[in-house]
Amino acid sequence: MTSSIRRPATTADSAYEQLRSLIHRGELQPNERLVEADLAERLQVSRAVVRTALVRLGQDGVVVLTPHRGARVRMVTESEAVEIVQARAVLEALTARQAAVHATAREIAGLRRTLARMRRKLDENDLLGYSEGNAALHAGIIAASRHETAARLIAGLRGQMVRFQFRTILVPGRPPESLAEHTAIVEAIGARDADAAESTMRHHLRGVEHTLSRTTGAAARRRSRENQDQDQAEHQAETA
Structure with missing residues (x-):
């Protein structure tokens, strides 16, 4: 297991934060086994510190702890992913409202620069860069x-969405919709319009939810067809 962390964790708190970040960035994948000895070496801490951090991540619902089997990154189901986006819509609408009230001029300028970079990435058809x-x-x-x-x-909710983080932006027609939605959010924050910032963020994440729902439905139908084809092939083999 290669290490991308340069500073050693010194406490269970910092180990917890670093492990949660690794999961959020996708460096530790859903269903991946979390071996205490490997993680202790990677974070440069004791196994006891890692164990404490894993327990906290288990309480967050990010990690599954099984007696005598250890820990693994929790696999979020597709229906749960839709629920997570719904919950995020409420929380992020609140943060957009508060940002319209509290953001500094420098922070608003930073949001506009980020939005401009997103627009360039979309013009270049760099969808993964746009998603970042x-x-x-x-x-x-x-x-x-x-x-x-x-x-x-x-942060806790987003950490469970690694498996789905690029799915919606790859749906045909979604990228320009996404850019328009983000533009409306930034404009509302820049105008110090708290009501508009809240409503545009809700609208944006509602669009994410609907897109994700469509993709999960399509994935379920595809798996059903594959299972039917497999059953039919097995039946034909048995009767041949």
Whole structure:
């Protein structure tokens, strides 16, 4: 297991934060086994510190702890992913409202620069680069909101969405819709219009929810067809 962390964790708190970040970035994948010895070496801490951090991540619902089997990154189902987006819509609408009130001029300028980079990525058809900008824009809005409780809850929810983080932006027709929605959010925050910032963020995440629902439905239908084809092939083999 290669390490991308340069500074050693010194406490269970910092180990917890680093492990949660690795899961959020997708460096630790859903269903991946979390071996204490490997993680202790990677974070440069004791196995006891890792164990404590894993227990906290288990309480967050990010990690599954099984007696005598250890820990693994929790696999979020597709229906749960839709529910997570619904919950995020409420929390991030709050942060957008608060950002319209509390953001500094420098923070608003930073949001506009991020939005401009997202527009360039979309012009270049760099959808993964656009998605990274999307994450940076949301993070900037959350930071500008000064709402620590909402930020903490959103971080926990986003950490469970690694498996789905690029799915919606790859849907045909969705990227320009996404850019328009983000533009409306930034404009509302820049205008200090708290009501508009809240409503445009809700509208944006409602669009994410609907797109995700369509993709999960299509995936379910595809799996059903594959299972039917497999059953038919097995039946034909048995009767041949």
